[in-house]
Amino acid sequence: MNKSDEKLLVGYWLKLYLADYLPIIKNGSQNTIKSYSYCFCQLLSFIKSKGLVVSKFKIEDLTLNIISDFLNSIEVVQKCSVTTRNLRLAAIRSFAKYVSSVEPQYLLWYSRLKYIPNKKENIKTFEGAAQPKIHYLEKEEMQVLLNAPDKTTKQGMRDYVLLMFMYNTGTRASEVVNVKISDIHIGSPNTVSVVYVRGKGNKTRPCPLWDTTVKLIEPFLHRSKDDAVFLNKYGNPITRFGIYELVTKYAAKAAELMPSIAKKNVSPHTIRHSTATHLLESGVDINTIRSWLGHVSINTTNIYAETNLKMKAKAIESCNLNNPDLKVKPITNQSIITFLKSLQ
Structure with a gap:
């Protein structure tokens, strides 16, 4: 295939976009590159x-109908949220804008794609303001999820500790993968153990660790201080998508014991929502939860207070929460699917 023919293909432009434009020219974050690759x-x-x-x-085959059908499948077939659907559309728009800026012949194609609208997911709160719906696990459901891994195996124990760490800290999957051994500070008997989490905007926040979590995670800390705490079965740092697959796998297993879990489309962010909601139910003040989760705006944290109807209906029992560098890839002749997976 000659160069002019190759420049007609989606794969050709995706490699340039993800390996050159996004990381080097646009200076996109590793999370953005991984998300767009996925x-x-x-x-x-x-x-x-x-x-x-x-x-x-x-490129010309990537029509309005193809993209619309793809976005619809994300919601209907994969049961993803409207937010996820809109993020996928944003990635496609960004790619199309890049292609048309390099090759003006695709300007009309890009202009057509801009007609695909974002969707809005509006849930009415008590005051009538539109807020996104929060999905979380009840405490009993969370306990069943935590008990899903087989703790008699090395892999199962790693998975259990990872789930417990996520529940304890309420961290995003993108934050968990960046936690290094040096970020965890084990306190003395009279001081609190903490993990320093790097969140959005590369801001670092301290998050307290429960005694249960400390005991579980200590065996994972006897390596180089610069090592990631959580590794995959190949000894490499676990990825965001590795965490997603892990959580959904154990959610499916947990749903066999507690069918209500199957209705909640459990993802890593569901665990984060569960942490926030359970802290709120325990009587922890909203500003502390805001700091715990790393929210910039108190309005974001307030969504949990609005969502939790039980807080307004009855007194809440005390919650026992203590139950047991991306490198730019060289452009090669590998298949486009293999290339995309290498960036995740």
């Missing part, structure tokens, strides 16, 4: 499912 992996898998050949798929 989006296009999903998109190309969807295209393949339609009987189309990914390696021969052209």
Whole structure:
């Protein structure tokens, strides 16, 4: 295939966009690059499912109908939220804008894609203001999820500790993967153990660790201070998508024992929502929860107070929460799917 023909293909432009433009020219964060790579992996898998050949798929084939059907499948088939659907659309728009800026012949194509609207998910709160709906696990459901891994195996124990750490800290998946051994400070018997979490905007916040979590995580700390705390089975730092697969796997297992879990589309962020809600139910003040989760605005944290109807209906029992550098990839002739997965 000659150069002019190659420049007609989606795969050609995706490699330039993700390996050159986004990390180098745009200076995109590693989370953005990983998220966008995952989006296009999903998109190309969807295209393949339609009987189309990914390696021969052209820019002009990426039509309004194809993208609309893909976004619809994210919500209907994969049961993802409207927010996730809109994030996928944002990635596609960004890619299309880049392509059209380099090759003006695609300006009309890009302008057509801009007609695909974002969706709004509005849930009325007590005061009538529109707020996003918060999905969280009840305490009993959370305990069943924590008990899902087989703790008699090395892998199962790692998974259990990871789930407990996420529940304790309320960290985002993108924050968990960046936690290093040096970020965890084990206190003396009279002081609190903490983990320093790097959140959005590269801001660091301290988060207290329960005694139960400390006992579980200590065996993972006997390595180099610069090592990631949580590794995959190959000895590499676990990825955001590795965490997602882990959580959904154990959620499915937990749902066999407690069917109510199956209705909640459990993801890593569900655990974060559960932490916030359970802290609120325990009587922890909203500003402390804001600091715990790393929210910039108190309004974000207030959503939990609005969502939790039980807080307004009865007195809450005390909650026992203590139950047991991305490198730019070289452009090669590897398949576009393999290339996208290498960035995640």
